[in-house]
Amino acid sequence: MAKRTIVPIGPYHALQEEPEFFKLHVEGETVVHLDIELGYNHRGIEKLSESKDFEETVFLVERICGICSTSHPIACVQAAEDAGEIEVPERALFIRTVVGELERIHSHLLWLGLAGHFLGFNTIWMWAWRFREDVLNILELITGNRNHYGMMKPGGVRRDINDTDIPAIRKLLEGLQDPVKMFRDAVLEDPLIHARTKGVGVLSLEQATAYGALGPTARASGYDIDVRRDHPHAAYDKVEWDVVTTQNGDVFDKAVVRILEMFESVRIIEQCLHELPAIHGPVDSDPPFISPGEGIGHYEAPRGEVFHYIRSDGSNRPVRHKVRAPSYMNVPTNRETVVGETVADATIILAAVDPCYCCTERMAVALNSPGGERLWGAQDLIRMSCEKTWKLMDETGLQGPRPPAFDD
Amino acid sequence: MSANDTLNRVLGALGDHVLKMEHPSERRVYLEIAPETVYEASSVMFREICARLMIATGIDTPGGIEVLYHWALDGDDCVVTVRTLVSREKPVLESIAKLCPAAEWIEREIWELLGVEFEGHPDLRHLLLDDNWPTGDYPLRRSHG
Numbered sequence: 001m002a003k004r005t006i007v008p009i010g011p012y013h014a015l016q017e018e019p020e021f022f023k024l025h026v027e028g029e030t031v032v033h034l035d036i037e038l039g040y041n042h043r044g045i046e047k048l049s050e051s052k053d054f055e056e057t058v059f060l061v062e063r064i065c066g067i068c069s070t071s072h073p074i075a076c077v078q079a080a081e082d083a084g085e086i087e088v089p090e091r092a093l094f095i096r097t098v099v100g101e102l103e104r105i106h107s108h109l110l111w112l113g114l115a116g117h118f119l120g121f122n123t124i125w126m127w128a129w130r131f132r133e134d135v136l137n138i139l140e141l142i143t144g145n146r147n148h149y150g151m152m153k154p155g156g157v158r159r160d161i162n163d164t165d166i167p168a169i170r171k172l173l174e175g176l177q178d179p180v181k182m183f184r185d186a187v188l189e190d191p192l193i194h195a196r197t198k199g200v201g202v203l204s205l206e207q208a209t210a211y212g213a214l215g216p217t218a219r220a221s222g223y224d225i226d227v228r229r230d231h232p233h234a235a236y237d238k239v240e241w242d243v244v245t246t247q248n249g250d251v252f253d254k255a256v257v258r259i260l261e262m263f264e265s266v267r268i269i270e271q272c273l274h275e276l277p278a279i280h281g282p283v284d285s286d287p288p289f290i291s292p293g294e295g296i297g298h299y300e301a302p303r304g305e306v307f308h309y310i311r312s313d314g315s316n317r318p319v320r321h322k323v324r325a326p327s328y329m330n331v332p333t334n335r336e337t338v339v340g341e342t343v344a345d346a347t348i349i350l351a352a353v354d355p356c357y358c359c360t361e362r363m364a365v366a367l368n369s370p371g372g373e374r375l376w377g378a379q380d381l382i383r384m385s386c387e388k389t390w391k392l393m394d395e396t397g398l399q400g401p402r403p404p405a406f407d408d
Numbered sequence: 409m410s411a412n413d414t415l416n417r418v419l420g421a422l423g424d425h426v427l428k429m430e431h432p433s434e435r436r437v438y439l440e441i442a443p444e445t446v447y448e449a450s451s452v453m454f455r456e457i458c459a460r461l462m463i464a465t466g467i468d469t470p471g472g473i474e475v476l477y478h479w480a481l482d483g484d485d486c487v488v489t490v491r492t493l494v495s496r497e498k499p500v501l502e503s504i505a506k507l508c509p510a511a512e513w514i515e516r517e518i519w520e521l522l523g524v525e526f527e528g529h530p531d532l533r534h535l536l537l538d539d540n541w542p543t544g545d546y547p548l549r550r551s552h553g
Contacts, residue, residue, distance in 0.1 A: 038513075038535055038536055039534070039535060039536040039537060039538070042536040042537070044547070046548070047547065047548065082433075082436065085432075085433075209460075210508050210509050210510065211508075211509050211510050212460055212461050212462070212508065212510030225460070225482050230480075230482040230483070230485060231435070231480070231482070231485050231487075232485065293432065294438070295436075296436065296478065296487050296489070298462070298480075298487075305462070307462050307463055307478070309465050309476070309478065311467065319467075320465070320467045322463070322465040324462065324463040324514075328463070328513065328514075329463075329510060332509065332512065332513060
């Protein structure tokens, strides 16, 4: 029987935006078990929220995550609006949609860059993040900030989109079309990327359903769910767009879903910008208080459904505020996808659910083999993943990236 | 499917399990059940209604600890919340993790933060808190300092 070695990834690790501890149990090259430990970034936000009034709560949940920093606020204000039966002006619904979809594009580009980096395609990384800058510029134009937009409030939004800004937003948006097409062709038609990601880390439809997987992780397995369509909110039922699903559930399909979703996001934003000048009226119904009751708000964040539950006793603070981010459901699916795969593929499989915890990116880890101590750093794992790409190039004769060797 | 059809389908499947119902809007249903029927009711929601477990919420209320299971009916634009109340002195529920692994983490979380015991859970240990967290100290209870 092969010796079992534990390869710890985390708690602080360059593969993750945030601290989390994956213990890969490995026999030879094969992963046989995965143990996941959470809690390194537990900040007690649900409890903190009970000490904030309903407007402050929105700012608090905005800081759960820097990347999804408008998804949590949208779900949060929708929960308060559901509890208090508050109407939201139509113009505000369109503005929420624009900001939410811009966030989706920048988040998907960020993931695409990281995925390219892990596979050794550093050009994809550089290009994806370069064009992500344009999206952040649009967000800055609309909200005043690149992240943490401070746009949402119960009853509407805090800032209007000026009609005079729309041509500039449109121009930046048009500039994104060709780069996204380039990524689509670069990723979807590259035989080396096919070889590295097709059939790797497969999540079946049954597994996705049982684990309650969400977002692109679910849709790549043929689990056809999207809160924007299934539970219409904001302006998603007022514009035309399609939910992107694929069937294979592997790393490749998860990438395909995210890339094609960017086209849908651009489509949604363009329609919203077209409609906005004709929708007159306020952007905030300015509710005086949240009446006693309970409410649920959910929004399709880039990684899947964000869920907020708020209970109000009629005071200006929630009695209970429950938050569930999509990674809470998606990360456990790694137990199914990574077992049976090789350590070199574990990097991209764990990254394929686009795990999101917060924003600490530090060093890696020690430990352990029966034959003596061995250090497995983040660079080691990324190098192993890249080396697999290079080995494939040698074996198949395919052209691809050959970046400089890693520093030891 | 209309909101009424959805409601009738859920009520028909859950039958006598439902002790109380609130239907504040077409998109939201809140049902109360007895603690001992949690597994059976969840099984109906997951297997017969084919609902998606969004998450569960635990709340320390004056009457005891309330646990709410939020089920999404994605095809019907409806969220059905099934709630139950357990006593603070002996808070025990049957685990639904063996029914759907989606519940595994949240049951661990409610166990450590509110002290609800989930019988039959495959791996009931700390999720967010340190492994050495003092026994009997539950941060989301009102009594917590």
